[in-house]
Amino acid sequence: MTPRTTRSPARHRWPDVLTVERARPKAVRSRPNAWWLAVGTVCFGAFMGQLDASIVTLAYGGLRTDFRASLAAVEWVSLAYLLTLVALLVPAGRLADAHGRKLLYLYGFAVFTLASAACGLAPSLQALVGFRVVQAAGAALMQANSVALVTTSAPREWMRSALGVQAAAQALGLALGPTVGGALVSTLGWRWVFWVNVPVGVIALVSGHYLLPRTRARTKVAHFDWAGLGLLAVATTSALLGVSAASGLPVPGWGVGLLFAAAAVSGWGFVRRQRRAAAPLLDLALLRVRAVAFGLAGALSGYLVLFGPLVLVPVVLTARGSSELTAGLVLTALPAGFALAATGGDRLLPHSLTDRGRCLAGAGVFLLAMAAMAVVPQGVAWTAGLLALAGLGLGTFTPANNAMIMAAVPARSSGTGGGLVNMARGLGTALGVALVTLALHLAAGSGTETGARWSASILAGVSAVAVVSAWLGPRGNGPGPERAVAGST
Template sequence: MPVPAHRPRLVDSVLLLAERPRPRTVAAWPHAHWLAVGTVCLGAFLGQLTASITALVFPALERQFDAGFAAVEWVSLAYLLVLVALLAPVGRLSDTVGRKTMYLGGFAVFALASLAAGLAGGLWVLVACRAVQAVGGAMMQANSVALVARGVPAGAMRTALGIQAAAQALGLALGPTVGGLLVAHTSWRWAFWINVPIAVLGLLAGWFLLPRSRPDAARTRRAESPSSADPAAVAVARRESRFDLLGLVLLVAASSALLLALSTASGLPLPGWAVVVLLAAAGLCSVALARQEQRADRPIIAPGLVNTPGVRAGLVVALIGYLLLFCPLVLGPVMLDSAGVSAGTAGLVVTALPAAFAIAATAGGALLPRHWSDARRGRAGALVTTAGLLLLALLPLSPLLAPVPLAVAGYGLGLLLPANNALVMRSVPAESSAVGGGMVNMVRSLGTALGTALPVLGVHLAGAGAGGRAVLLVLVAAALAAVRLCGAGRPRPVLRT
């Protein structure tokens, strides 16, 4: 049945979803698009700050709630799982509601959830607050790149996206230092409360500085909808617009079962047989997901796209890269805490990795030969990362020595990940760029989740010392796999004579 023409206005007015234009003085300024980029950078900074700051509070949370490491890690895992689940549907919903509205709503949800997280009186209340916080994170993350792309001239897009990446890197770099200092001198609660003023600033800035993302939604909807006189066109349009809800449920179920199995093996108070059951559930859900994506009209993980030369290997490298990036951020504070190092000092030590990553991601490529391809740059970065992680596993753990190999590993990852992401997006057909970008976001979140779960498993099985070094050796093997996979599967250019 056709939707009444007045319904979009009614929904907008009732739910207060109608996007407001910028003030005329802002819109008329020739460089107003950089104000919009700055607003998006606040969200990018906030997302990475909360990702890297949380690992520093794990030891404090264990003491505060008298809980094991396997339980405390769900403060991060709950956030990541909800983020994986919501990125795709929120992106689709934003096309209807408006990206500016959704982005500003993300700031509001993030601020309220951060405030509640800091007030949490129990561990699982904190986990629930982090899950709600992830809803706000998904509302921001799913729209940030699109807001930049729509808000700047075509010639300035690369520079704008580079500035956004620098804001992400800055948040990632500052997180461990800020988190360590807050835990050492105030309370772990401030690691969450610090998000509130940043989110409020982003909300206010976005209200005044972001352009409307759907200036005439009703007209656009009428122009894009097929004629009701053509039933075949209507049927095709409805089929193509159908969201792959079953695929999303299976993806989240498989991811959750795998991470719960790792947590149970790491000391989560569940029966031993639960590990086998959860691993079996993860396997069955993965098989069902593969079959569902083969027959879905608009699959979340498009099999045809994954099988495109260069895409599959690139997605695996992206997962490995974020595993290598976040695993030391979780493992380092735990190993240093067991050695008697204060939270403030541990935060400063661990900051060496994301700080070097930020430098390399924004300017490190300039030190490499210009004629090097992205595949060669990625392999070089993976080799540097391997060397840094190997040094970290072999050298004595101390606040004086640890920053050097951490910086080496971070610098290598700053070379690897941008080059690999460029390879993936260059391999994806132009008409599938949104789907390709969504899959990169998913594997990034899954890699981060594995980077949180793996240290917990190693520490539980063999202690912070031996178990931590065993985990680092596993990371060395993963980095070597990234060397082999980076650029693999891409068709070689044909040399013309």
């Protein structure tokens, strides 16, 4: 019997909407700069992700009161999200490379938005933590594909500028988070910290459906590497829990050692599995590409330096008698400088300056700022100025570094490359918070000033790592293998 190959359009209309990427309307894709519409759409996710990351901690007080929970229990609202996000970024990128980056990006937004609504309705702390895990799964689908959608939409000569706009959207979300979060918690209550994501998510879903291009280059896989996913999840989760425990949490030393041992063993197992698997979760050949290897080291270092001061500065300034409002305003100098450099750097710096040169210049600037923070008085004016300087350096470094990495990743693996970039960002974020917290904890007996100088010295050392990574990076801006031009549909 000959199998039927035709299907009723009416019967399969909704399944197709859910499983097939829709082409952009002709009026959109025929525009000369239609790729900017795609970049703008991705900026919704970049903004919302960082807004959510910086806003949730302001709800801790309300959560403790409503659920009568300890601070340690409430911290799992953030920790469960971070652990899930970092563990799923590379697998999410791998799935997107196989099934479509636009499709999985939109699925991620849908999951994130629905989970945000559920978080606001959570009847208990346990339910809230569970919904945050689901929310993080949606965020992983968004973040793994955001960089990939930008780099496969923008022409190569505009890639760095497009990534700069995306980075600026992240910085804007980071800057507005404390202000928006404080206003929402004090007026409407902690549940609106999560509900604020819903209208933005709906707008982004509709915009993405019509403005994002379809995936042109894919990497088909016969089956998904579930064993690799399990090993990667154990490695990242154990490592992040170990870092959190070492930064001053009441965990015995043998417990911290056990977590790091589990991370090392499972990480070794993951690498071994990827070398032997017929369809690996991560093609290890990507990590042997010079631009990718040193670029990821630079990305981790950059985000560590970006998030470390977010913990350090409020502690130092409030200890010196400044109000929380003053500390918050001073802190906005960092993301403000970041956004300014990320959006305006291409206009101000010479066009002949390569990505490597921009990375070196940016890393040198934030190294200078962190070194100065270790020696100058920790007053309001000095701190604000040095944070702005660090932001300018990071805003110059980050788009160029991301462009250098993604230019070296084949277009068919852009989702995996984007997942790696965002996993490095997640690890850098966690390490930045943990290392500064650990330095302040260890120096508690010597006073806040000593802890602040130790913390700034650590951040200066990490900045030096970023400088070395940029120096060892590739010396040209040539396109990577099989790099796609901007999508046409």
